[in-house]
Amino acid sequence: MPLVELTDKGLYCPAGDFYVDPWRPVPRAVITHGHADHARPGSGLYFAEASGIPILRQRLGADLKAHPLAYGESLALGRARVSLHPAGHILGSAQVRIEVDGEVWVITGDFKRDEDPTCAAFEPVTCDTLITEATFALPIYRWPDIDVVAADIFRWWQANAEQGRASVLFCYALGKAQRVLAALMTHTQQRVLLHGAAVPLTNIYRKAGVAMLPTEPALEAEVEKKFAGELIIAPPGANGTAWMKRFGDCGTGFCSGWMLLRGNRRRRGYDRGFVMSDHADWPALIQTIEESQARQVLATHGRSDILVRYLTERGMRAAELRTEFGDEDLAAEA
Amino acid sequence: MQAFTDLFVSLDSTTATNAKVAALRHYLEQAPAGDAAWAIYIVSGRRAKRLAGRPLLKDALQTLTGYPEWMVLDAYATVGDFAETASLLTEEVRATDARGDQHSLAYWMEQEILPLADLDEEAKKQKLMDWWQRLPQLSAFLVTKLITGGLRVGVSQTLVARAVAELADLPRDVITHRLMGEWQPGAGWFAELIDPDITADLSSRPYPFYLASPLEHEPAELGAREQWLAEWKWDGIRAQLVKRGGEISLWSRGEELMTERFPEVIAAAASLDDCVLDGELLAWKDQVLPFAELQRRIGRKTVGKKLLADVPVRLLVYDCLEHAGSDLRSQPMQARRDTAEQLTDGADERIGTSPLLTAQSWEALAEAREGSRERGVEGLMLKAADSPYLTGRKKGAWWKWKVEPLTVDAVMIYAQAGSGRRATLFTDYTFAVWTEQDGERSLVPIAKAYSGLTDAEINKLNRWIRANTIERFGPVRSVSAEQVFELAFEGINASTRHKSGVALRFPRIARWRTDMQPEDANTLGQVQDLLQLYGNT
Numbered sequence: 117m118p119l120v121e122l123t124d125k126g127l128y129c130p131a132g133d134f135y136v137d138p139w140r141p142v143p144r145a146v147i148t149h150g151h152a153d154h155a156r157p158g159s160g161l162y163f164a165e166a167s168g169i170p171i172l173r174q175r176l177g178a179d180l181k182a183h184p185l186a187y188g189e190s191l192a193l194g195r196a197r198v199s200l201h202p203a204g205h206i207l208g209s210a211q212v213r214i215e216v217d218g219e220v221w222v223i224t225g226d227f228k229r230d231e232d233p234t235c236a237a238f239e240p241v242t243c244d245t246l247i248t249e250a251t252f253a254l255p256i257y258r259w260p261d262i263d264v265v266a267a268d269i270f271r272w273w274q275a276n277a278e279q280g281r282a283s284v285l286f287c288y289a290l291g292k293a294q295r296v297l298a299a300l301m302t303h304t305q306q307r308v309l310l311h312g313a314a315v316p317l318t319n320i321y322r323k324a325g326v327a328m329l330p331t332e333p334a335l336e337a338e339v340e341k342k343f344a345g346e347l348i349i350a351p352p353g354a355n356g357t358a359w360m361k362r363f364g365d366c367g368t369g370f371c372s373g374w375m376l377l378r379g380n381r382r383r384r385g386y387d388r389g390f391v392m393s394d395h396a397d398w399p400a401l402i403q404t405i406e407e408s409q410a411r412q413v414l415a416t417h418g419r420s421d422i423l424v425r426y427l428t429e430r431g432m433r434a435a436e437l438r439t440e441f442g443d444e445d446l447a448a449e450a
Numbered sequence: 451m452q453a454f455t456d457l458f459v460s461l462d463s464t465t466a467t468n469a470k471v472a473a474l475r476h477y478l479e480q481a482p483a484g485d486a487a488w489a490i491y492i493v494s495g496r497r498a499k500r501l502a503g504r505p506l507l508k509d510a511l512q513t514l515t516g517y518p519e520w521m522v523l524d525a526y527a528t529v530g531d532f533a534e535t536a537s538l539l540t541e542e543v544r545a546t547d548a549r550g551d552q553h554s555l556a557y558w559m560e561q562e563i564l565p566l567a568d569l570d571e572e573a574k575k576q577k578l579m580d581w582w583q584r585l586p587q588l589s590a591f592l593v594t595k596l597i598t599g600g601l602r603v604g605v606s607q608t609l610v611a612r613a614v615a616e617l618a619d620l621p622r623d624v625i626t627h628r629l630m631g632e633w634q635p636g637a638g639w640f641a642e643l644i645d646p647d648i649t650a651d652l653s654s655r656p657y658p659f660y661l662a663s664p665l666e667h668e669p670a671e672l673g674a675r676e677q678w679l680a681e682w683k684w685d686g687i688r689a690q691l692v693k694r695g696g697e698i699s700l701w702s703r704g705e706e707l708m709t710e711r712f713p714e715v716i717a718a719a720a721s722l723d724d725c726v727l728d729g730e731l732l733a734w735k736d737q738v739l740p741f742a743e744l745q746r747r748i749g750r751k752t753v754g755k756k757l758l759a760d761v762p763v764r765l766l767v768y769d770c771l772e773h774a775g776s777d778l779r780s781q782p783m784q785a786r787r788d789t790a791e792q793l794t795d796g797a798d799e800r801i802g803t804s805p806l807l808t809a810q811s812w813e814a815l816a817e818a819r820e821g822s823r824e825r826g827v828e829g830l831m832l833k834a835a836d837s838p839y840l841t842g843r844k845k846g847a848w849w850k851w852k853v854e855p856l857t858v859d860a861v862m863i864y865a866q867a868g869s870g871r872r873a874t875l876f877t878d879y880t881f882a883v884w885t886e887q888d889g890e891r892s893l894v895p896i897a898k899a900y901s902g903l904t905d906a907e908i909n910k911l912n913r914w915i916r917a918n919t920i921e922r923f924g925p926v927r928s929v930s931a932e933q934v935f936e937l938a939f940e941g942i943n944a945s946t947r948h949k950s951g952v953a954l955r956f957p958r959i960a961r962w963r964t965d966m967q968p969e970d971a972n973t974l975g976q977v978q979d980l981l982q983l984y985g986n987t
């Protein structure tokens with residue numbers, strides 16, 4: 117019997133009677149990270165890495181019943197031993213390792229292997245079966261160095277400032293916004309304005325000790341009505357809304373892995389697209405699969421069809437797992 | 451190549467027209483004349499012939515990366531552009547020291563890219579693999595783009611003319627004229643382009659066309675009937691016949707040379723004086739034939755005997771812009787029209803003048819206009835008798851008073867598969883018009899339309915859609931904003947449900963405007979003008 121099976125409520129471990137990132141309410145949920153497609157309301161008890169708990173409380177309700185775990189800490193649930201390991205995706209993001217009678221499965225959740233000072237770095241975990249995300253599973257996807265992208269963002273901001281314009285940078289409010297704020301620190305000490313949706317999450321990162329540029333809610337700065345030269349970080353959903361009007365003639369940018377493709381950059385109608393993803397690119401996916409030494413790979417998210425065919429042709433056991441996980445950048449835009 | 455790559459990045463990373471003009475002008479100032487000429491050639495969308503086909507590119511890409519064919523094709527389906535796919539997939543075999551290339555754009559075009567034509571397939575493949583490894587990603591993309599056809603960077607002919615005019619400090623009209631027609635890029639050509647001596651006009655080039663605007667009010671508001679010339683509005687191909695020093699050429703509005711496509715018109719022009727005539731090409735057998743017939747003649751460089759006999763073409767002249775070397779454009783319409791009539795009087799029947807309507811009052815004209823459909827025309831043209839020949843879409847001198855009052859030229863942005871028998875075909879399309887805010891243009895969806903194309907057109911459009919998909923959302927594909935369609939519709943209403951703020955009633959495709967660039971499509975402002983006039987609120 118498989119250690120983890122796909123049910124209508126989500127990924128279920130029968131030996132431990134718990135779910136991982138369920139999409140319906142369940143008694144016991146192990147959560148990889150706080151993005152909306154992975155952490156949903158209504159479950160009885162949430163197991164998550166300790167630094168991710170405040171994020172869950174912020175998004176799902178302050179009265180949420182949570183059981184914090186440290187990375188590497190082992191917990192017995194039924195006949196299963198469960199532990200969480202850094203996934204490098206956002207603050208508190210984890211891979212879930214499940215061991216039953218000597219057999220090991222690892223669920224990566226969303227992960228990346230690029231440098232990111234806002235969360236613990238990805239650690240490879242060996243296993244028999246790897247359930248991996250495959251959002252960007254095509255060899256066209258190779259992320260540029262984050263320092264190069266941060267320098268681009270900074271130059272764009274300065275160029276707008278020279279023309280007396282504000283710069284509105286759209287990025288997902290949880291994870292991406294904070295990563296940008298941290299990456300810009302090598303270039304400036306200047307204060308950045310935040311859309312309301314990004315304020316509480318940024319505060320949680322600060323409390324967790326993540327170093328970022330100083331920030332202020334855009335709402336409070338509005339009293340003076342002067343936005344020329346400012347950088348404003350906002351979720352993609354704010355684009356085109358009345359909220360944008362206050363900034364007048366401003367430059368707009370979008371931070372996402374999808375911005376690697378020229379067609380996406382042109383179609384979305386932002387002035388600039390910055391290639392920055394919190395998901396694994398193709399080389400990172402392949403490296404992770406190899407390092408896991410897994411005998412079987414199950415792929416979820418995005419281009420799992422490509423990954424499965426590629427691995428199968430190379431003689432691996434691989435299959436798709438049709439979960440309801442998606443990509444936060446796309447979800448935020450829809 | 452690096453400087454041109456930087457120009458490409460500047461043009462591609464902004465939608466603001468002013469920023470694009472500034473970037474292009476900056477490049478033209480710095481670049482050697484030869485490079486400047488090639489840059490203009492490339493960014494204005496002109497293309498050399500295709501030097502390598504898709505199979506060769508795919509083969510080179512597989513050899514270099516070792517990825518299976520299905521993966522290369524899947525990557526292509528995701529990216530939507532083969533050159534970009536190649537530049538991305540080769541990133542892992544790219545030399546780590548791949549840096550800005552030292553050679554000039556002119557060197558690349560003249561010494562590397564165009565000479566590919568003389569190489570066999572294997573040698574071409576080796577060249578491609580070498581470039582992909584040696585050039586940085588963006589330059590690799592650009593070079594591949596230039597080999598496979600053209601490069602679209604959202605730069606219109608108008609924008610190029612603006613940048614050059616600023617640089618040369620010459621009127622934009624002069625530059626537009628000099629940019630028209632066929633030319634070979636080179637240092638000498640660029641020097642001529644920015645030559646301050648504007649009397650030197652040694653070409654067969656046509657004048658910039660003047661375009662009529664739709665009449666959006668009662669014709670009586672134009673003033674007295676006798677101040678206006680009225681003609682039928684023909685549904686054909688707008689053309690200028692240029693005859694200078696006995697040399698004859700025929701030009702489309704899209705600045706395409708059509709001389710070889712309409713030999714009967716060229717033959718008929720042999721008896722004319724030197725002149726430049728503005729008129730409409732029509733399929734004609736005793737009377738005008740439907741546009742669909744004329745379409746059989748479009749897109750063919752040369753025509754066979756059978757097609758010539760089946761679909762004979764006639765030029766109906768309505769203006770004379772030049773006679774015996776002198777520019778008549780500042781003369782009144784009535785005088786130019788008289789000259790046109792004298793010139794064509796007694797010419798071969800393949801060249802005639804578009805008759806004037808003699809109806810004495812606006813009411814009588816309106817009545818005549820009701821008969822447009824039976825005549826196979828689209829309505830009436832009204833031209834101010836005392837107006838000079840203007841340029842572009844300037845309003846005021848020429849009005850089109852169509853029977854079908856409401857049409858809009860829009861750009862296709864999405865395509866969706868039909869259902870049932872047509873599930874494998876993209877038959878439902880979404881169209882958009884331009885909206886401008888703070889000097890920045892973007893497309894806003896205006897209507898969906900399902901019908902109006904012939905099966906042959908649908909097949910052709912489907913091939914284009916498959917090759918130009920940007921992204922898939924289930925059954926819907928976004929396509930690059932390149933194809934313009936004339937949409938006809940029965941009415942227009944304000945709508946809060948649509949982002950554009952308007953809803954069109956019974957929109958359908960009137961025509962695939964292959965003669966139009968996406969930049970030429972209508973603006974939301976123009977559509978809102980229609981709403982003001984015809985909307986029932």
Ligand SMILES: [Zn+2]
Pocket residue numbers: 149151154205226444
């Ligand atoms: Zn996530």
Ligand SMILES: [Zn+2]
Pocket residue numbers: 151153154226417441442443444
């Ligand atoms: Zn996810």
